[in-house]
Amino acid sequence: MSRLLREKWEEIACRMCPDRWKARFFSRPFLLGVGWSFGLVTGTAIVTNTTPLTTRAELRGRVAVAGAAGGLASGIVVTLASYPILALLCGVLTSVTTRLPM
Known part of the structure; x- marks a missing residue:
């Protein structure tokens, strides 16, 4: 989806939603970013300490x-296939790599 189309969609969605929905609409990406940061910092700390x-x-x-x-x-996988295929590949890759000897 092009950037302009995405911006227009967000503008339309915000105008259609009551204020309480706007808070939910914008808080979810924020919380996703916070979770991503926590995971990145934790992963780096584990690698550093071990x-x-x-x-x-x-x-x-x-x-x-x-x-x-x-x-x-x-x-590339999402562009060529879809998110469910990406999730399936991640699950397979995770199950294979957790069985490898360290």
Whole structure:
């Protein structure tokens, strides 16, 4: 969906909704962002606390590259397929990687 169309949709949705719905409409992305930040900070703390100092920087760099690659890949999957396919692939990938020896 183009940016202009998305902005028009949001404008129409806000004009149609009572004020209490506007609060819900805008609070959900905010809460999603807060949850995302908590997850990112927690994940970084876990990686930092569980790796030796000599390999910590290299591992954090690899985690950052893996996160960027995952973001790019998820965008491609959603563009070519759909969100349910992305969720299915994430579930399969999670079940496979949790069974790998560390």
